[in-house]
Amino acid sequence: MTSTKDHGNGTLYTTSSLKTCDYDVICIGSGWASRPIASRAVAAGLEALIIDNDLIGGDCPFWACVPSKALLRPSEALEAAKAVGGARERVTDPNVDAKAVFNRRDAFTRGWNDEKLLVPTTLETGTDLLRGTAKLVGVKKIAVTSKDGHSIEITARCAVAICTGSTPRIPDVPGLKAAHPWTPKEATSASSIPKHLIILGTGAVGCEMATVYSSFGAKVTVISSTSEILSKLDNEAGRLVRTALEARGVEFLLGSTLVEVQRMRDSSITVKTSSGTQLSASEILVATGRKPRTDGCGLELFDIPIDGTPVEVDESLRVKSVRDKWLYAVGDVNGRSPLTHMCKYQARIAATAIIRQARGDLTTEQAPWNSVSATADHLAIPQVIFTQPAVASVGLSRMQAKERNVPVRIIQTGAVTVGALLHGDTFGEGWAQWVVDAESEKLLGMTVVGQDATELIHAATVAIVGGVRLDRLVHTVPCFPTMSEVYLNLIEAAGL
Numbered sequence: 001m002t003s004t005k006d007h008g009n010g011t012l013y014t015t016s017s018l019k020t021c022d023y024d025v026i027c028i029g030s031g032w033a034s035r036p037i038a039s040r041a042v043a044a045g046l047e048a049l050i051i052d053n054d055l056i057g058g059d060c061p062f063w064a065c066v067p068s069k070a071l072l073r074p075s076e077a078l079e080a081a082k083a084v085g086g087a088r089e090r091v092t093d094p095n096v097d098a099k100a101v102f103n104r105r106d107a108f109t110r111g112w113n114d115e116k117l118l119v120p121t122t123l124e125t126g127t128d129l130l131r132g133t134a135k136l137v138g139v140k141k142i143a144v145t146s147k148d149g150h151s152i153e154i155t156a157r158c159a160v161a162i163c164t165g166s167t168p169r170i171p172d173v174p175g176l177k178a179a180h181p182w183t184p185k186e187a188t189s190a191s192s193i194p195k196h197l198i199i200l201g202t203g204a205v206g207c208e209m210a211t212v213y214s215s216f217g218a219k220v221t222v223i224s225s226t227s228e229i230l231s232k233l234d235n236e237a238g239r240l241v242r243t244a245l246e247a248r249g250v251e252f253l254l255g256s257t258l259v260e261v262q263r264m265r266d267s268s269i270t271v272k273t274s275s276g277t278q279l280s281a282s283e284i285l286v287a288t289g290r291k292p293r294t295d296g297c298g299l300e301l302f303d304i305p306i307d308g309t310p311v312e313v314d315e316s317l318r319v320k321s322v323r324d325k326w327l328y329a330v331g332d333v334n335g336r337s338p339l340t341h342m343c344k345y346q347a348r349i350a351a352t353a354i355i356r357q358a359r360g361d362l363t364t365e366q367a368p369w370n371s372v373s374a375t376a377d378h379l380a381i382p383q384v385i386f387t388q389p390a391v392a393s394v395g396l397s398r399m400q401a402k403e404r405n406v407p408v409r410i411i412q413t414g415a416v417t418v419g420a421l422l423h424g425d426t427f428g429e430g431w432a433q434w435v436v437d438a439e440s441e442k443l444l445g446m447t448v449v450g451q452d453a454t455e456l457i458h459a460a461t462v463a464i465v466g467g468v469r470l471d472r473l474v475h476t477v478p479c480f481p482t483m484s485e486v487y488l489n490l491i492e493a494a495g496l
């Protein structure tokens with residue numbers, strides 16, 4: 001059991017060492033949806049407690065963004081060197097050094113020890129931490145049970161925030177659960193390489209992990225029920241990433257579903273697909289999305305479904321069906337925009353609403369783009385898929401415009417010509433697209449594939465949130481020679 005320790009102003013407690021049973025704000029879950037709520041509340045003079053029954057920090061630093069990006073970066077650096085004459089000649093091995101890559105990942109996750117970084121930095125904000133499983137047992141009342149079964153009850157004076165995240169969705173395929181497949185947790189924390197990895201699902205996790213494991217030299221086969229990968233994005237983005245993954249040896253079975261899975265005695269995996277293909281591999285990773293973690297925290301007491309459907313919230317992230325506005329649901333659990341940066345954004349909005357409420361200032365109405373409304377959740381969610389090439393998108397896609405009957409003008413361009421000068425010896429494949437409101441000519445969305453897409457997207461996010469029109473964008477001049485010239489190419493493609 002963790003002993004009580006003081007770090008900075010906050011204290012790490014166990015259920016038996018907790019001294020006070022009242023806090024202004026209590027967050028259940030310690031991920032990115034939660035910590036900024038607590039730290040902002042404390043900065044505003046409130047007392048805040050975060051409860052978690054696993055590592056303090058949630059998924060991002062231990063099982064998701066951080067380890068996956070730590071695993072991806074070495075291969076990106078190696079590919080960048082291979083693309084440039086003068087550096088290429090010094091690259092002697094086509095694959096990354098797996099042991100060194102795993103060591104790098106382990107350094108970022110601090111060996112999955114939260115007391116090395118996440119606990120101290122959270123306590124430094126003045127937030128108290130409590131290890132245990134939390135369950136709502138009444139209005140603003142929470143029972144917390146530690147691993148040894150010891151239980152206490154605590155009360156929130158102002159607000160409770162449910163920040164319990166999400167869990168992997170495992171499809172109901174005969175034999176799949178019994179085969180104990182890898183989930184993203186195993187894929188991001190493994191320290192050995194399956195000779196042949198089957199990946200089910202071609203969303204962000206499937207494509208990033210295909211990139212990682214192919215960079216180790218593993219055979220990777222990806223199965224997807226969709227006709228193109230990254231199906232939430234524009235088809236062209238999926239095509240470009242798939243072509244690049246195929247060039248490094250990844251095989252795709254598109255338009256296929258799994259019909260049967262079996263873990264064999266020698267621990268290998270055998271799968272059958274709807275198209276009749278039978279494959280044998282060393283491991284299978286299920287990357288078919290996530291569902292909000294709504295069970296186990298007492299939501300049923302307030303008639304909130306606990307079957308994994310997202311908790312319905314208003315624009316300030318308050319649970320719609322609960323009276324008196326004391327219960328919030330922030331981050332993956334509300335399903336609005338399940339990404340770390342959007343968790344941080346929602347936490348900021350929720351914290352502002354909670355602090356105002358605690359001060360008795362209920363005057364601020366929710367309105368688009370004001371400080372208590374998470375408007376970006378609807379109009380400007382940015383995302384980067386860290387494949388090679390990377391894909392970045394923000395706002396409305398061409399598909400969403402069609403679904404929502406929004407009249408738009410689509411502007412597209414190919415690879416940026418300065419890309420070769422800056423990053424490689426040949427024009428790599430690249431592509432960018434603007435989705436522009438056909439009437440107002442305001443920028444509504446952008447997707448970009450290629451070198452530096454990760455950094456290029458934020459300019460579009462600013463333009464969308466700022467309601468910038470094409471006739472003003474024409475005056476935004478990118479420096480030469482920089483990859484930002486993709487914006488110049490789009491201006492020219494728009495005929496401006």
Ligand SMILES: Cc1cc2nc3c(=O)[nH]c(=O)nc-3n(C[C@H](O)[C@H](O)[C@H](O)COP(=O)(O)OP(=O)(O)OC[C@H]3O[C@@H](n4cnc5c(N)ncnc54)[C@H](O)[C@@H]3O)c2cc1C
Pocket residue numbers: 028029030031032033034051052053054055057058059060063064065066068069132133134135163164165166184188205293296297330331332333338339340341342343
């Ligand atoms: C492989 C992978 C890679 C990803 N990469 C990226 C990326 O590059 N960029 C990006 O923006 N997003 C990425 N994501 C998504 C991102 O990880 C999530 O959106 C984010 O971590 C969700 O944060 P959260 O605070 O909502 O929940 P979490 O971080 O999951 O935290 C929830 C916490 O609640 C705790 N908890 C649950 N129930 C209870 C209870 N009853 N009592 C006490 N504690 C409880 C859990 O132990 C957990 O620690 C990735 C996801 C995966 C799977």
Ligand SMILES: NC(=O)c1ccc[n+]([C@@H]2O[C@H](COP(=O)([O-])OP(=O)(O)OC[C@H]3O[C@@H](n4cnc5c(N)ncnc54)[C@H](O)[C@@H]3O)[C@@H](O)[C@H]2O)c1
Pocket residue numbers: 171200201202203204205206208223224225226230231232257258287288289290338339383384385386
């Ligand atoms: N770089 C990033 O931002 C990043 C990286 C990894 C994960 N994430 C986030 O983590 C979450 C989980 O990622 P994910 O890739 O698991 O989910 P996802 O929703 O992005 O993709 C899931 C994919 O699985 C497919 N699928 C669903 N059921 C299937 C079935 N039975 N058979 C075959 N395919 C099936 C879907 O068509 C989809 O393509 C997402 O919210 C994602 O945005 C983000």
